[in-house]
Amino acid sequence: MIRLLFFLLLYFLVSCSDTVNNTSTTTNVSTVESETSGDLYVFAVDAVSGKPIPDAEFSTPAVDDSLRIVYGDKGACFPDLPVGENYAIYASAENYAPVVCNASIRFSENVSSPSMSFVDNTTLNVGLNKLASSLRGSIYYQNPENPMQLDILPAAGAKVTLVVKDSGDCIFLQKKYGPVKVDSNGFFAFDSLPEKTDFTLNVHDAKFKGFLFSGIKREGSLDYAQITTVLPKIVYEKIQTAFGFDFMDHAGV
The missing domain is CATH 2.60.40.10 (Immunoglobulins)
Structure with a gap:
């Protein structure tokens, strides 16, 4: 199960990054924090079994639905979200209790080059209760x-x-x-x-x-x-x- 989720998530991250940035990397790098953004990847699993939930729906008031990238039963991507903000992510699926979750894009320190900061794209795993x-x-x-x-x-x-x-x-x-x-x-x-x-x-x-x-x-x-x-x-x-x-x-x- 863990291996399946890993490959599913890996495919998901690469696909979203390819679509949004035309690149295979999933990490943005910047020396100017105010101009940096990252992608938010969201997918849902059953809270009891841990299995992926097909056709779950995700939305956030911070991103217009037309900009959201959906991958069928793999989840969704919200691209180019500014760093440091908190985002309310709404998740729902048929026969599951809908929820709202909190997510944010954060800086990570570049140990080898302190003058630069990495922005790690964020993955939000939402457990939905049937x-x-x-x-x-x-x-x-x-x-x-x-x-x-x-x-x-x-x-x-x-x-x-x-x-x-x-x-x-x-x-x-x-x-x-x-x-x-x-x-x-x-x-x-x-x-x-x-x-x-x-x-x-x-x-x-x-x-x-x-x-x-x-x-x-x-x-x-x-x-x-x-x-x-x-x-x-x-x-x-x-x-x-x-x-x-x-x-x-x-x-x-």
Whole structure:
């Protein structure tokens, strides 16, 4: 796999450089930093398998689409970007969660000739998360009419929101999923979530039998190996009052 990516990237770099600069070199050299630019090469791989993603799309507000060089399933090149700037690179592919990543072109010191600086063309490897994971769970509430006993009922109608967390140098364009409603049996579900991600689950405040229950927060990870992640049972336990939270005294769940 590493050897395949190496030759793929080597071919990609040479091809882009040939097209843009009519030369086989992939490094620009200059003694005047303000006049120096470099090329940015971008390609996408599956965040789980590491395999290249065919037909991924890339863009940046810094470069007009007509100047972008696309190589089918090999990636894209953004030519002649000024050194020292930060560039927002948007990456997406069908059935994957789109992201925006940060990239820049930097100087490298020429050890043999300190009066000159090299500009190494930059390669950005974007790992995209497939929208293939699901999350299942159930939510109940402690019956406020029977607070001294373990008496839980389905939290039908309660709302649940899921927020995925960024990983690496890229940011998900969609972080929030839902809210979804808990059904009459206490169950809820999220589908088409980005696999191999951590998340925060927010169970919203809800009113049952005339009592307002405080929301609940849970942290977790989407299990990409099992595709569907099932959470342990969640139970509303705190009732909001005019004086704050009234902690119900009942047997553990």
